[in-house]
Amino acid sequence: KSCDGIVEFKDVTFRYEGAEKPVLEGISFTAKPGETTAVIGSTGAGKSTLLQMIPRFYDVESGSILIDGVNIQNMKQSTLRNKIGYVPQKAMLFSGTIAENMRYGKEEATDEEIHDALETAQASEFVQKREQGIQSILEQAGANLSGGQKQRLSIARALVRKPQIYLFDDSFSALDYKTDSKLRYALKTETSNATIIIVAQRVNTVKDAEKIIVLNEGKIAGVGTHEELLNNNTIYQEIVSS
Numbered sequence: 001k002s003c004d005g006i007v008e009f010k011d012v013t014f015r016y017e018g019a020e021k022p023v024l025e026g027i028s029f030t031a032k033p034g035e036t037t038a039v040i041g042s043t044g045a046g047k048s049t050l051l052q053m054i055p056r057f058y059d060v061e062s063g064s065i066l067i068d069g070v071n072i073q074n075m076k077q078s079t080l081r082n083k084i085g086y087v088p089q090k091a092m093l094f095s096g097t098i099a100e101n102m103r104y105g106k107e108e109a110t111d112e113e114i115h116d117a118l119e120t121a122q123a124s125e126f127v128q129k130r131e132q133g134i135q136s137i138l139e140q141a142g143a144n145l146s147g148g149q150k151q152r153l154s155i156a157r158a159l160v161r162k163p164q165i166y167l168f169d170d171s172f173s174a175l176d177y178k179t180d181s182k183l184r185y186a187l188k189t190e191t192s193n194a195t196i197i198i199v200a201q202r203v204n205t206v207k208d209a210e211k212i213i214v215l216n217e218g219k220i221a222g223v224g225t226h227e228e229l230l231n232n233n234t235i236y237q238e239i240v241s242s
C-alpha cells in the first residue's frame with residue numbers, strides 16, 4: 001500500500017451552488033511528494049476553491065481527485081484529515097497560549113516539537129521575545145500580533161502535525177520577500193518528502209516551485225517552471241510585470 005501523498009486532479013469541474021458558470025473547469029494536474037506545486041492567478045481565478053477541494057470542503061461536479069490513487073470521495077474523512085495540513089487564507093488563532101494554539105490538531109505534541117515547528121515557520125524569534133515564550137497568551141484571535149506573525153503561527157500549527165500533504169492558501173502574503181523565501185526554504189528542508197501545494201498571487205512565492213500552474217478564470221492557462229513560463233506564457237508574464 002502506497003502512502004506517498006501524491007495528489008492528482010483528473011478533469012475536475014466544480015460549480016458553486018446556484019452559480020451559472022463553473023468556478024473550476026477541466027482541471028488536471030499531479031502534485032508529487034518532495035516537490036512544491038504552486039498555483040498562481042489573479043484574484044477570483046479559483047485558487048482557494050481548488051485548494052479547498054482537497055480536504056473536501058467542496059466535492060467535484062465531474063472528474064475526480066485522487067490521493068495515492070484513491071478517490072478522496074471513497075476515503076474516510078478521518079484518514080483524509082490526517083494526511084492533510086491545510087493552512088487557510090485567514091489564520092485561525094484562538095484565545096489561549098501559543099502552545100495551546102500549536103497543539104490544536106495534535107494534543108500530544110511535545111514542547112520540543114512545537115519549538116521545531118516554530119523554528120521552521122520563522123516564528124521562534126518573535127515568540128521567544130515574549131517573556132512567557134510559548135506560554136504567552138494570544139488575545140482575541142491574535143489581535144496583539146501582526147498579520148505576518150499570525151500567518152507564521154498558522155503555518156507552524158500545520159507543521160506540528162507533520163502531515164504528508166501541505167496546503168497553503170496565500171499563507172505567505174503578509175510576509176516580506178526575505179522571510180517568505182526563508183520560510184519556504186526551511187519548509188522544504190524540514191518536510192523533505194511532503195507534498196506541498198501553495199496558492200499565491202505574487203511571483204516571489206511561487207518562483208522556486210518545481211511546478212507552477214497558472215490559473216485563469218477557472219482554467220489552467222499554463223504549467224511549467226518560473227523560467228519556462230516567463231518564456232512562453234503571456235498570463236504569467238503579465239503577473240510578473242504587474
Ligand code: GTP
Pocket residue numbers: 016017019023041042043044045046047048049050201
Ligand atoms: P483570491 O483568494 O482573491 O486570490 O481568489 P481565488 O483565486 O482564490 O478565487 P476563489 O476560489 O476564492 O473564488 C473564485 C470564484 O468563486 C470567485 O468568483 C468567487 O466570487 C467565487 N466564490 C468563492 N466562494 C464562493 C462561495 O462560497 N459561493 C459562491 N457562489 N461563489 C463563491
